[in-house]
Amino acid sequence: SPSLRRLFIDREISQTDSFYLQQLKKFSHLLKIRNKYLKEKLYENEEYAIYEKEFVECGSYLIEQRKKYIQEISNFVEKIYQNLFDSEKKLKMFYKSCFNLEKTNSLSEIREEFWKEIEKKREKEIQYSFSMVGPHKDDFIFLLEGEDAKLYASQGEKKSIIFSLKLSEIDILSKNKQELPIVLIDDVTSYFDRQRCESVLKYLQEKKVQVFMTSTESLDIDAKYYRIEKGEVYEIINS
Structure with a gap:
């Protein structure tokens, strides 16, 4: 709105x-x-x-x-x-x-x-x-x-536009404040297919920002993985 x-x-x-x-x-x-x-x-x-x-x-x-x-x-x-x-x-x-x-x-x-x-x-x-x-x-x-x-x-186009807007904040903040934001993404796989999700996350890695995200699926990216089950958090060593 x-x-x-x-x-x-x-x-x-x-x-x-x-x-x-x-x-x-x-x-x-x-x-x-x-x-x-x-x-x-x-x-x-x-x-x-x-x-x-x-x-x-x-x-x-x-x-x-x-x-x-x-x-x-x-x-x-x-x-x-x-x-x-x-x-x-x-x-x-x-x-x-x-x-x-x-x-x-x-x-x-x-x-x-x-x-x-x-x-x-x-x-x-x-x-x-x-x-x-x-x-x-x-x-x-x-x-x-x-x-x-x-x-x-x-x-699909609307979701891509919204993500483009949010991702552009990284460039604006790094330019105007000389610092990188921490990025939070909830259930990334609900927005895009697996390939597009991995492209977005690789883009964020290239920007060298710290990212915290949740997903119902495992993704092929270099990251630390944690599983949340019944309120408990477990680190996944071999994701």
């Missing part, structure tokens, strides 16, 4: 940018205040104008950073999807805002478009008593061969 995708991108950016996290909390607070003023019909109040200005300033910053992050991570996602999953289909990842971002190349331009959209939606916001414009309404989408992957991709 859009809310979970927003949560994903906010969490990822916040891992390497503490100021973003501060602004995210601030925006959440401003959103509640603005909605309260709209609900109580106080939108002509002088304080409302002050809060609205902060709302746009803070929201514009979040949108700018999200847009930059999507542009950065999309390069990794698209390459991983094509190379690791042997797909001939072209994958593209885009940030989808509630207003037009195509011609915005700076924070001031985003802010300007934000204000334009608020003015367009002002009557509806007053009518429905909630904020219809801002980063809380945004999303990101995948296009596979130009079509919305959510609607047209097969289940």
Whole structure:
């Protein structure tokens, strides 16, 4: 859902940018205040104008950073999807805002478009008593061969896209934090066939990340194996 995708991108950016996290909390607070003023019909109040200005300033910053992050991570996602999953289909990842971002190349331009959209939606916001414009309404989408992957991709393709997105986090974190994450994968064989699972795990080994995973089947990879039975953990010496 859009809310979970927003949560994903906010969490990822916040891992390497503490100021973003501060602004995210601030925006959440401003959103509640603005909605309260709209609900109580106080939108002509002088304080409302002050809060609205902060709302746009803070929201514009979040949108700018999200847009930059999507542009950065999309390069990794698209390459991983094509190379690791042997797909001939072209994958593209885009940030989808509630207003037009195509011609915005700076924070001031985003802010300007934000204000334009608020003015367009002002009557509806007053009518429905909630904020219809801002980063809380945004999303990101995948296009596979130009079509919305959510609607047209097969289940296998969707799983491959999700894995490509998650694997791309390794590149982003190693680039921005100069450290490698620990990767956790639950029941890897439920996502792909045996050959594809081994390809994914060999890719992770090449990235030199530490991986903890569970599987109902044994896999032909260089790793330590453990068996869990009735709450007990046993190391398997000859897997």
